[in-house]
Amino acid sequence: MGYLDGFKVTLRQMVEPRVTVQYPEEKRPKPQRFHGRHVLNRYEDGMEKCIGCELCAGVCPARCIYVRGRDNPPDAPVSPGERYGFVYEINYLRCIHCDLCVEACPTEAITESKLFEFSFTDRADAIYTREELVVDDEGRPKQLPWEDWREGDDARTSAWMRATAPSGDASYEGVVQWAGELGYGVRPPEPGQDSARDPAGDLSVRRTQANDIPAARGGRVR
Template sequence: MGYLGGFAVTFRQRGKKQRVTREYAKGEGGKRDKPVRLHGRHVLNRYEDGMEKCIGCELCAGVCPARCIYVRGADNDPTDPVSPGERFGFVYEINYLRCIHCDLCVEACPTEAITESKLFEFSFTNRDDAIYTKAELLVDDDGLPQQLPWEDWGDLAEVARNSSAWVRATAPSGDADYIGKVGWSGELGFGVKDPEVGQSAATEDGD
């Protein structure tokens, strides 16, 4: 098509109702709320005293269908342990070029060390950045996730309040009696849940 043909297309479209391009992920007053159980970027959790929950058992790596977790455990130094057990996760890596966010690693973990947050807005520009190391996955002293330059965590207060998007299959999910209760063992920043679908707001108020 020559440039005159291009002009013809333009004139033919004049006056027609055009499709409007909307801003990305905007709802009323900002970004839409994410679904309660959205599976996003992982975090490695710690106990409230700061000890790491990961004991380096490699069950998460063994169950991962995408084979994207690499763990190496090591013995704790009894005089300066990293985790409460004999072993800790010395190396922990997740390759996000392969992860399918199935949450099987979370299900397999015996200590609730690995959970998935709701963060899905993380776009890297090279392969190295896609491989998250333990230093990047471990929550900080306040129980908040490390914020990497290419991640958009949005409101961190909201993240801290309700970040573990997943509930263990054996948890009392759906039972209104458990609204607002700590669902995870003493964990930095994560554990109190908002009501889910099927849980009654009236019951939340004690009616």
């Protein structure tokens, strides 16, 4: 009888819904707070958010960020600040995706996308440069040859969450806490832990005019 019981288990499992998918052709939605490879964001007018302050490098426990700031050229400033991140590198052979750099950044310049499918055959490829990290003119991460981008991967990639989000403090629930972003406008506030969850586990993206929200650029709205 023992082996018949075994067959029963097999037959029962055959009609159960499958939890596996044909990865990587098919991908499951990634969780809202997923930590993937970083991007350097730009304001809606195209200026870079990084001001070269090096706080991210200082807080990084893996010591994998290298930043050098430089004064903005007065006739062609790169960022709205006095300085900009002239050199910016992240070594992905060392990064542990802890997101402390994101938390430390005063201008929301560095955030993490949801992309984790990348592999290298060359050590130089593992060290992402500023040119590779800065989002393109559509506000989306640049798709590099050693990264596995599939259809839909570029949507909502810059899903950045911070300690000041509702999960950290309920009084922030429903409150926009970030500046406008190139290609995305001002993102809606993060849903709170008690709110109904988006089944895809993602923030929906809405485009708004910068002046919809008074502090859309560089300020927080509470």
